[in-house]
Amino acid sequence: MLPFPQEEQELKLSDKNSEVLYSQIVERIRMWIMKGYIKEGEVLPSERELAQLFNVSRMPVSQAIKILEFLGVVKYIRGKGVCVQQIDIKHLLNNIGFLVLDPQSGLKDLLEAREAIEIQAVRLATQRRTKEDLDMMEDALLEMERNITMKKDVGNASIRFHSAIIVASGNDVIVKINEFLMALLLFSRQKTLREITQQDIALRQHKRIYQAIKEQDADEAVCVMLEHLRELKT
Secondary structure (H helix, E strand, C coil), X not given: CCCCCHHHCCCCXXXXXXXHHHHHHHHHHHHHHHCCCCCCCCECCCHHHHHXXXXXXXXXHHHHHHHHHHCCCEEEECCCEEEECCCCCHHHHHHCHHHHHCHHHHHHHHHHHHHHHHHHHHHHHHHHCCHHHHHHHHHHHHHHHHHHHXXXXXXXXXXXXXXXXXXXXXXXXXXXXXXXXHHHHHHHHHHHCCCHHHHHHHHHHHHHHHHHHHCXXXXXXXXXXXXXXXXXXX
């Protein structure tokens, strides 16, 4: 039994859509931590226990835990479970709600912010990229191509490619902001890259961006990145 009132556990849902579920689960766990029901360093209930508690499948629970883990709120520790991070997370917990509670407007705002950041990043990358940066991008492209052929998920490879561009920008602030945004945009990728036609388009655009960065053609890199982000949001 979890050490807090029953009303803190129940999810009163009119919509069983997975996006609505995971965002509400994130918010509920956030409130548990904020109210001190689960303290820093303590272990969260297992995914199975949370799914039973909320009367949902394990998928939205898993999605919620991944979001919190990517944000640094919790961390998986082998042999122990998913623990609340022993860091100053009050500010973070106070400010992530708007990003997950309104998937439509929140995602729109995130995509607009991502566009501004990635356009500047790709411009800087054409000037500052190293051989190691290009190798990282090429490796991500090969993984994406291989996974498309094998009909496997390509989301992680897409993240790797975009993250390699961010690193190649050589701007530490952009890198930090990207880490935060990429965590929350993971699930948008799972949607946009679900169909094979979208995967093929994304791969072609990734290759064009890579070639422009390699040739240090800033105008082309920016043009293709803008087209890529606005068409596929991937």
